[in-house]
Amino acid sequence: MPDAIVYESNTGFTRKYAELIARFTGLPCYALREAERSLEKGRRVIFLGWLRAGKIVGLQKAQSRFSIAAVLGVGMRAQTPEALSDLKAQNKLASLPAFYLRGGMDIQRMSGINRLMIKLAAAIMSRKAPKDDPEAMESFDMLRNPKDFVSRENLGEFLEWYRGIKA
Template sequence: MKPTAIVYTSNTGFTARYAALLSEETGLPAYSIKDAGKNLAKGASVIYLGWLFATNVKDYDKASRKYDICAVCGVGLCTTGSLLTEVRQTAKIPEGLPLFTVQGGMNHEKLKGLYKFMINALTKILLSKTQKTDDEKAMLALLQKGGDYVDKANLKELLHWYENIA
């Protein structure tokens, strides 16, 4: 079924910006999961966007209990289109449900509490490793310098899927 809205969860703003870009491109309204309840009926057909948290899509389980999710998009530090198998497995996203990943960013200033602690701990673990894989080196660089990788071009595959559904 064609989605009627976009629902998202964002902690530091990158996912919210992707939701806004997707809304611009599709004409679908975008609601944070907090506001969606006021605007959408239970069972509404939606595209769900959530930030990646330990390879899980934040609040996907919560959203899937309330809405009919047509496609999922995880926004992470990983490069666009990567981690698909791992995310599907961790988030328990059914095979056959379209899944996309796009690169968001890292804003240390907006991170607080447990999330900030976890990122600092992960940075320390990676720093202490004497033998780092290329992926670990790339992740460490992103964690340390932060950055903003939000780009409409990263939504290309998701938009292609959207344009081709019946």
């Protein structure tokens, strides 16, 4: 059984999911930096990290220090079976329970290289996004206007898995 939740969040959406899970499970919740200081090595944890160019940020660090019971990747794209299979393939998660969650996008809360990368992506999309593709247009809109998709409903599959291991 996992005995803590550990997360890595840049603009706060992953933290919101981690806090929701903490509320549902009653487990303590730590930011990765905090966990490195206050959780013993080898503890069994549920890890959540935000997605940056397909990779779950902080996962390698968390794996080197803790025993991972499940991984949740949080990104801006829609919560679909394809998003989950890409997450597993790009982060080599075949052998771990893995979940994809839709977080959001808030460029105001970004800085440095991350903000620059999103601005570049927005500039490219403004030229290339096909106007008749609703998903592409939604992504483009999100790069300019803050958007929050965090919800309890999005955690449904994860909570089902959690109830299963507790039973």
